[in-house]
Amino acid sequence: MRRTPARRPTIKDIALRSGVSESAVSFALNGRPGVSEATRDRVRRVADQLGWRPSAAARALSGEGAATVGLVLARPASTLGVESFFLQLVSGIQEVLARRRLGLLFQVVEDLSAECDAYRRWWGERRVDGVLVVDPRADDPRPPLLDELGLPAVVIGSLPPGDDGTGHPGISNLWADDARAMASIVSHLHGLGHRRIVHIAGLPDLAHTRRRIQSLRTEAERRGLTDVRSITTDYSDTEGAEVTRRVLASDAPPTAIVYDNDVLAVAGLAVAAGRGIPVPDGLSIVAWDDSVLCRTAHPSLTALVRDTAAFGRRAAEELLALLDGGPALRVEDELPHLEQRGSTAAASP
Amino acid sequence: MRRTPARRPTIKDIALRSGVSESAVSFALNGRPGVSEATRDRVRRVADQLGWRPSAAARALSGEGAATVGLVLARPASTLGVESFFLQLVSGIQEVLARRRLGLLFQVVEDLSAECDAYRRWWGERRVDGVLVVDPRADDPRPPLLDELGLPAVVIGSLPPGDDGTGHPGISNLWADDARAMASIVSHLHGLGHRRIVHIAGLPDLAHTRRRIQSLRTEAERRGLTDVRSITTDYSDTEGAEVTRRVLASDAPPTAIVYDNDVLAVAGLAVAAGRGIPVPDGLSIVAWDDSVLCRTAHPSLTALVRDTAAFGRRAAEELLALLDGGPALRVEDELPHLEQRGSTAAASP
DNA sequence: ACGGCTGGCTAAAGCGCTTGAGTTCGGTGG
DNA sequence: CCACCGAACTCAAGCGCTTTAGCCAGCCGT
Numbered sequence: 225m226r227r228t229p230a231r232r233p234t235i236k237d238i239a240l241r242s243g244v245s246e247s248a249v250s251f252a253l254n255g256r257p258g259v260s261e262a263t264r265d266r267v268r269r270v271a272d273q274l275g276w277r278p279s280a281a282a283r284a285l286s287g288e289g290a291a292t293v294g295l296v297l298a299r300p301a302s303t304l305g306v307e308s309f310f311l312q313l314v315s316g317i318q319e320v321l322a323r324r325r326l327g328l329l330f331q332v333v334e335d336l337s338a339e340c341d342a343y344r345r346w347w348g349e350r351r352v353d354g355v356l357v358v359d360p361r362a363d364d365p366r367p368p369l370l371d372e373l374g375l376p377a378v379v380i381g382s383l384p385p386g387d388d389g390t391g392h393p394g395i396s397n398l399w400a401d402d403a404r405a406m407a408s409i410v411s412h413l414h415g416l417g418h419r420r421i422v423h424i425a426g427l428p429d430l431a432h433t434r435r436r437i438q439s440l441r442t443e444a445e446r447r448g449l450t451d452v453r454s455i456t457t458d459y460s461d462t463e464g465a466e467v468t469r470r471v472l473a474s475d476a477p478p479t480a481i482v483y484d485n486d487v488l489a490v491a492g493l494a495v496a497a498g499r500g501i502p503v504p505d506g507l508s509i510v511a512w513d514d515s516v517l518c519r520t521a522h523p524s525l526t527a528l529v530r531d532t533a534a535f536g537r538r539a540a541e542e543l544l545a546l547l548d549g550g551p552a553l554r555v556e557d558e559l560p561h562l563e564q565r566g567s568t569a570a571a572s573p
Numbered sequence: 574m575r576r577t578p579a580r581r582p583t584i585k586d587i588a589l590r591s592g593v594s595e596s597a598v599s600f601a602l603n604g605r606p607g608v609s610e611a612t613r614d615r616v617r618r619v620a621d622q623l624g625w626r627p628s629a630a631a632r633a634l635s636g637e638g639a640a641t642v643g644l645v646l647a648r649p650a651s652t653l654g655v656e657s658f659f660l661q662l663v664s665g666i667q668e669v670l671a672r673r674r675l676g677l678l679f680q681v682v683e684d685l686s687a688e689c690d691a692y693r694r695w696w697g698e699r700r701v702d703g704v705l706v707v708d709p710r711a712d713d714p715r716p717p718l719l720d721e722l723g724l725p726a727v728v729i730g731s732l733p734p735g736d737d738g739t740g741h742p743g744i745s746n747l748w749a750d751d752a753r754a755m756a757s758i759v760s761h762l763h764g765l766g767h768r769r770i771v772h773i774a775g776l777p778d779l780a781h782t783r784r785r786i787q788s789l790r791t792e793a794e795r796r797g798l799t800d801v802r803s804i805t806t807d808y809s810d811t812e813g814a815e816v817t818r819r820v821l822a823s824d825a826p827p828t829a830i831v832y833d834n835d836v837l838a839v840a841g842l843a844v845a846a847g848r849g850i851p852v853p854d855g856l857s858i859v860a861w862d863d864s865v866l867c868r869t870a871h872p873s874l875t876a877l878v879r880d881t882a883a884f885g886r887r888a889a890e891e892l893l894a895l896l897d898g899g900p901a902l903r904v905e906d907e908l909p910h911l912e913q914r915g916s917t918a919a920a921s922p
Numbered sequence: 923a924c925g926g927c928t929g930g931c932t933a934a935a936g937c938g939c940t941t942g943a944g945t946t947c948g949g950t951g952g
Numbered sequence: 953c954c955a956c957c958g959a960a961c962t963c964a965a966g967c968g969c970t971t972t973a974g975c976c977a978g979c980c981g982t
Contacts, residue, residue: 234967234969235969236968246968246969246970247969247970247971250969250971254970256970278968279968279969281968281969282968282969282970283968284969285968285969286968286969286970287969287970288969288970
């Protein structure tokens with residue numbers, strides 16, 4: 225025999241018990257003028273004695289907004305394996321949203337067009353007040369779409385080269401300076417005497433991939449390095465391993481490889497180990513983004529670490545500012561820092 | 574100058590343009606009787622010409638439910654590093670929810686009591702129609718709470734020993750047979766001649782941790798193995814490494830270690846490598862749950878693999894069934910299978 | 923003593939949708 | 953020819969909350 229679930233109290237119940245009108249209750253509970261302090265107190269007491277909570281639906285319907293923000297992750301199922309990045313990011317985001325009692329509507333989809341559909345649906349159904357957009361890319365259809373819908377958004381991640389982020393009045397951008405970060409890696413490797421460097425990158429369409437590739441080229445030219453190149457992958461360990469194998473088998477194999485994420489790096493390390501190439505003495509490895517993988521690998525991997533949860537927090541804060549009617553901003557996140565571990569050493573001659 | 578965002582059409586707009594009443598529109602769009610096929614078609618056409626979407630808030634308010642389910646992850650920020658498990662699970666869940674246009678409200682919190690708060694809040698605010706509960710534990714306060722709230726739920730994961738899952742009429746349970754899975758691991762190791770086995774487990778309060786520990790003991794007794802034990806950890810690579818170090822330094826170190834997740838296993842592997850203990854010849858390692866980590870480790874790790882996305886899908890399906898008024902069920906997921914790789918071999922004498 | 927304020931409250935409309943209770947109208951059976 | 957019926961609609965209430973307009977008592981100044 226199933227217990228009747230407790231009935232949820234409404235402001236009507238509160239009004240009845242405290243002997244005032246529903247409007248008075250609303251005023252009292254929302255800290256609006258129009259009720260005496262005495263009444264306000266009484267109403268408040270009754271409210272939380274009854275365990276009252278405002279109905280999100282009713283609030284939303286009467287123009288208060290949905291009290292929810294959305295986040296969609298467009299990744300083919302195969303790719304979203306390990307990546308510590310997202311849970312950390314989400315965890316940071318939540319921290320901030322929780323303070324304002326905002327919910328996070330989350331969705332994982334296969335591709336970009338499904339992502340856009342999700343935005344349209346959320347907008348149409350008035351489910352979210354704003355969204356957080358990850359993985360900006362070249363010719364990204366999302367900012368214009370969101371602009372058209374009038375859905376406030378924060379794009380998380382550096383914009384593609386050439387896009388300065390203006391022109392989308394309702395959209396903020398929280399960016400990390402991938403160019404400078406790449407420069408710091410190149411500087412480190414160059415300082416160790418490396419002249420042949422390969423960058424095994426992620427998805428070619430992602431904005432940060434392009435920034436990194438571009439920066440690598442610039443830095444190489446600046447230093448007169450001619451044997452430096454980038455190769456894009458799908459971020460999977462499979463491709464990471466395959467590309468590494470190919471690169472190491474070439475005539476003049478690199479003395480250092482920079483991987484665009486931890487999974488690629490670890491996969492690469494495994495390949496090196498399999499071919500009997502000692503790391504770091506025969507090959508230096510740098511991972512972009514730190515994680516347990518990098519720390520537990522053997523040797524542990526020199527990695528570009530950033531505080532992903534903090535990144536998420538800042539993104540959420542920017543979105544809140546936007547929802548509060550603030551202007552769209554471009555803000556830069558802290559520069560990540562290169563944590564030197566056991567996988568980088570002086571180039572062997 | 575900001576473009577005025579498009580105004581969202583309501584059924585009133587549709588009613589006006591198609592020359593019928595709002596109710597007729599509602600009937601037409603929801604496939605209810607009471608309108609002619611001709612009218613229905615016309616209304617439908619107008620609706621999607623206008624790009625109409627039902628307002629989730631209005632629907633919810635008029636008794637249709639929130640069209641949303643909730644999932645909260647109670648993990649201290651430190652722990653939710655790599656674990657491929659959750660994103661995979663969520664990805665599977667979404668696949669099923671998407672078919673019914675249900676949203677997923679997601680929350681990451683620090684601990685169990687915050688998780689319970691989240692449920693209360695969601696219930697009070699009528700934000701979700703049901704929830705998915707992960708990481709069941711001993712003396713779990715969540716099922717009784719959800720029962721009291723009358724919030725349909727599916728508990729994902731095996732219940733603690735002694736709890737048969739009955740007694741919570743609104744709650745289904747999707748369980749994996751951790752006991753048999755552990756038995757299969759022990760059988761594999763025993764068959765390879767291992768007699769001293771250590772199980773480096775996860776959080777001691779989690780139900781599946783207890784099941785595994787209990788099963789290990791049972792299996793050991795059945796085979797007359799006396800030098801077998803479990804040690805719990807917080808799932809972090811740090812503790813995994815530390816416990817491994819301690820265990821390997823003991824007088825009669827184990828010849829095989831079973832780790833409760835991929836992170837622990839990789840951390841353990843690194844420790845072994847650091848101490849010059851060859852894997853698998855000097856030590857066999859088994860990881861519970863597969864991931865890139867296991868596959869890219871060197872040697873690759875023998876792992877207990879399960880189809881996590883499928884697990885998520887089934888859980889979501891159970892929840893849907895519950896929301897449709899079906900009875901609470903206990904269903905068992907497929908047995909995971911032990912993928913033998915390079916980290917297990919015959920015990921050295 | 924009276925008009926005008928102001929503080930404290932109530933009444934009522936409205937948000938977008940569902941739904942049960944009418945209403946209309948073209949048949950049908952008697 | 954009329955009562956009756958069901959199909960196809962319309963009306964209006966209601967979900968829980970916010971918000972605008974309005975009401976009334978009491979206090980001010982003159």
